[in-house]
Amino acid sequence: MALKVPRHEMPCQDAQERAHNFDEVALGYTREMAVEEAQRCLQCKNPLCRTGCPVEVLIPDFIKKVSEEDFLGAAEVLKVKNSLPAICGRVCPQENQCESKCILGIKGEPVAIGRLERFAADYEMKHGDGTVEKVQPSGKKVAIIGAGPAGLACAGDLAKAGHAVTVFEALHVAGGVLMYGIPQFRLPKEIVQREIGNLEKLGVEILTNQVVGKVTSVDELMENGYDAVFIGTGAGLPYFMGIPGENLNGVYSANEFLTRTNLMKGYKFPEYATPVKVGKKVAVLGAGNVAMDGARTALRLGAEEVSIIYRRSREEMPARKEEAEHAEEEGVQFRLLTNPVAIHGDERGWVKSMTCLRYELGEPDASGRRSPVAISGSEFEIEVDTVIVAIGQGPNPLVTKSTPGLELNKRGNIVADPETLATSKPGVFAGGDIVTGAATVILAMGAGKKAAASIDAYLKSKN
Amino acid sequence: MYRVVKRRQLAPSIVLLEVEAPAVAAKAEPGQFVIVRMDEKSERIPLTVMDFNREKGTITIVIQDVGYSSALINQMEEGSAFLDFVGPLGVKTEIEKYGTVVCIGGGLGIAPVHPIARALKEAGNKVISVLGSRSADLLILEDEMRAASDEIVVATNDGSMGIQGFVTDGLAHVLNRGEKVDIIWAIGPMIMMKAVCDYTRPLGIKTIVSLNPVMVDGTGMCGACRVSVGDETKFACVDGPEFDGHLVDWELAMQRLAYFKDEENRAKARLECEGGHH
Numbered sequence: 110m111a112l113k114v115p116r117h118e119m120p121c122q123d124a125q126e127r128a129h130n131f132d133e134v135a136l137g138y139t140r141e142m143a144v145e146e147a148q149r150c151l152q153c154k155n156p157l158c159r160t161g162c163p164v165e166v167l168i169p170d171f172i173k174k175v176s177e178e179d180f181l182g183a184a185e186v187l188k189v190k191n192s193l194p195a196i197c198g199r200v201c202p203q204e205n206q207c208e209s210k211c212i213l214g215i216k217g218e219p220v221a222i223g224r225l226e227r228f229a230a231d232y233e234m235k236h237g238d239g240t241v242e243k244v245q246p247s248g249k250k251v252a253i254i255g256a257g258p259a260g261l262a263c264a265g266d267l268a269k270a271g272h273a274v275t276v277f278e279a280l281h282v283a284g285g286v287l288m289y290g291i292p293q294f295r296l297p298k299e300i301v302q303r304e305i306g307n308l309e310k311l312g313v314e315i316l317t318n319q320v321v322g323k324v325t326s327v328d329e330l331m332e333n334g335y336d337a338v339f340i341g342t343g344a345g346l347p348y349f350m351g352i353p354g355e356n357l358n359g360v361y362s363a364n365e366f367l368t369r370t371n372l373m374k375g376y377k378f379p380e381y382a383t384p385v386k387v388g389k390k391v392a393v394l395g396a397g398n399v400a401m402d403g404a405r406t407a408l409r410l411g412a413e414e415v416s417i418i419y420r421r422s423r424e425e426m427p428a429r430k431e432e433a434e435h436a437e438e439e440g441v442q443f444r445l446l447t448n449p450v451a452i453h454g455d456e457r458g459w460v461k462s463m464t465c466l467r468y469e470l471g472e473p474d475a476s477g478r479r480s481p482v483a484i485s486g487s488e489f490e491i492e493v494d495t496v497i498v499a500i501g502q503g504p505n506p507l508v509t510k511s512t513p514g515l516e517l518n519k520r521g522n523i524v525a526d527p528e529t530l531a532t533s534k535p536g537v538f539a540g541g542d543i544v545t546g547a548a549t550v551i552l553a554m555g556a557g558k559k560a561a562a563s564i565d566a567y568l569k570s571k572n
Numbered sequence: 573m574y575r576v577v578k579r580r581q582l583a584p585s586i587v588l589l590e591v592e593a594p595a596v597a598a599k600a601e602p603g604q605f606v607i608v609r610m611d612e613k614s615e616r617i618p619l620t621v622m623d624f625n626r627e628k629g630t631i632t633i634v635i636q637d638v639g640y641s642s643a644l645i646n647q648m649e650e651g652s653a654f655l656d657f658v659g660p661l662g663v664k665t666e667i668e669k670y671g672t673v674v675c676i677g678g679g680l681g682i683a684p685v686h687p688i689a690r691a692l693k694e695a696g697n698k699v700i701s702v703l704g705s706r707s708a709d710l711l712i713l714e715d716e717m718r719a720a721s722d723e724i725v726v727a728t729n730d731g732s733m734g735i736q737g738f739v740t741d742g743l744a745h746v747l748n749r750g751e752k753v754d755i756i757w758a759i760g761p762m763i764m765m766k767a768v769c770d771y772t773r774p775l776g777i778k779t780i781v782s783l784n785p786v787m788v789d790g791t792g793m794c795g796a797c798r799v800s801v802g803d804e805t806k807f808a809c810v811d812g813p814e815f816d817g818h819l820v821d822w823e824l825a826m827q828r829l830a831y832f833k834d835e836e837n838r839a840k841a842r843l844e845c846e847g848g849h850h
Binding site for chain 2: 279280281289317318319320323324325345346347349355356357358359361362364365368369373374378379380381382383384386457458459505506507
């Protein structure tokens with residue numbers, strides 16, 4: 110029976126229309142769609158989907174509740190393993206995780222687990238009473254540095270275990286990349302803030318405007334009575350190409366372009382005072398999710414032509430398939446097997462063109478992907494007035510540099526035990542992009558949860 | 573919230589604000605800056621620290637009405653508050669005993685020079701401060717700088733006070749009387765810092781400047797503030813704001829400062845239409 114009902118498509122805003130607004134692209138399932146989709150689930154005895162989830166969400170259990178139209182119950186089941194389901198339902202790469210393991214996917218389409226997660230979480234936000242159970246305080250204090258996905262997930266689990274948790278955030282608002290990086294049209298900021306509000310209801314204290322490494326340090330936190338510290342400061346240091354012309358006016362890091370637009374709400378300038386400028390012809394360097402976000406944001410800010418410039422082919426693009434498809438539907442062009450070698454400016458120092466080189470694919474490299482090889486003599490010029498560099502981010506050194514005794518690898522990432530996420534410094538744990546290098550929201554959340562379990566065990570062992 | 577406990581009009585468009593921010597005040601050092609945001613819709617504005625008081629838990633900043641956000645901050649009254657006030661950011665000044673030091677402040681740049689001059693004097697240096705402004709009525713913090721220095725030399729463009737000319741003329745005055753200068757700090761408009769560096773480069777006198785490029789987060793996350801120093805790209809917010817002025821690519825720094833000028837003018841014009849509220 111179940112196989113005969115096709116997977117329900119996600120209703121979306123029309124591509125032509127949405128390319129000019131910042132409203133959420135995916136509209137979410139209706140009640141009927143959610144129930145029908147949930148009924149497709151085979152309720153496997155040995156659910157493989159769960160093994161594909163970095164936080165091991167009780168997937169068949171929550172889906173069963175949805176199929177029974179007990180949506181609040183479904184949200185409750187989700188929250189056993191995941192404190193931020195409305196976010197994960199929107200930004201997790203489900204096609205590579207839970208949904209890739211779904212038995213239905215062998216002969217047909219997997220259950221739309223992510224869409225159901227989003228439906229249940231959104232339903233609860235609208236209809237739930239928002240109460241949380243109070244837990245017995247443990248008397249232990251934990252400091253968390255960074256209010257991004259890793260830090261928030263860690264905070265939620267530690268608070269549920271009864272520990273007093275304080276999160277130190279450098280920016281003026283909590284959320285990290287969920288606020289400054291991922292655009293409004295993919296993850297509305299109101300949803301992020303509501304999820305964070307739920308953590309605060311659990312007793313998590315969030316202090317904004319606290320740049321650890323400047324206003325305080327890990328050592329000072331330990332001296333001031335914190336029994337353990339979790340570092341989840343992310344990958345907040347933008348990489349540039351290192352090609353001539355990268356400091357011309359009109360060249361942004363993706364971080365700057367997205368921060369101006371999302372965090373500072375530059376798309377509402379001048380009502381919001383932070384400007385973000387986009388020209389007519391925009392080139393986005395890179396083909397990951399951040400590059401897609403940059404390209405789609407540029408379109409919405411009024412750019413006439415936006416291209417993704419990537420030196421490999423479509424196959425190797427690191428972005429989620431859905432993100433690349435959405436970008437293409439909206440009119441983003443893909444200039445593949447192409448890489449810039451220099452950016453040129455006009456007499457005022459503003460970007461006017463870029464020299465690129467064509468590439469072909471050679472032998473597979475260390476990452477298993479066919480490596481791009483430049484075709485000599487293939488230089489050509491393209492006219493651009495804005496360049497957004499989205500080739501990745503490294504670890505921000507403000508915390509690590511100010512923490513003596515913390516072992517780092519040669520790229521500047523913190524070395525942490527893969528099982529416990531303990532660092533070389535007693536009582537100090539770390540997880541997320543600051544340990545792994547730039548990855549995904551859900552992997553960072555998984556690390557935050559893993560660290561929370563191990564911090565809880567550490568604190569109990571200290572009694 | 574970060575309350576304004578004192579407001580002082582220093583010149584027609586320049587005010588001093590002393591702001592309650594105990595955690596920042598406990599750690600601030602000369603040469604560092606803060607980022608402020610007045611309200612929910614405001615920009616994040618980097619401002620160099622003019623003074624800090626660890627006992628009172630306050631940071632003093634000086635701001636000139638030059639654009640939309642600075643105009644709004646300029647109108648803040650005692651008792652009003654900043655929504656956000658983050659710091660101390662950037663690398664602190666390297667305070668040592670160098671010998672004879674000239675501290676040059678041009679216009680608003682006198683404010684950040686103040687704690688640097690004071691610390692250099694406390695470290696046993698002979699501190700000669702050269703203060704410049706367009707005219708006498710725009711010269712700020714003269715008394716504070718006098719207290720922080722062994723001597724002050726004033727230069728005004730219109731000659732209404734001190735030497736007629738630029739801060740470079742004030743510096744020439746000090747050098748020409750035979751003063752052996754070991755190191756110079758020069759803070760002010762880019763064009764002034766560039767002029768000082770062009771003047772001191774052939775003389776071989778090390779000149780430290782403090783750059784004020786466009787910034788957003790101030791923690792190294794966005795790279796808006798990148799400057800070229802000795803042919804290397806640096807982020808002024810975390811690698812600076814102080815750099816060896818002889819190595820700075822001034823043309824590029826000035827170019828980058830102009831990137832959002834149109835938007836800034838648009839916002840300012842809107843503010844003037846609406847009479848100062850948004």
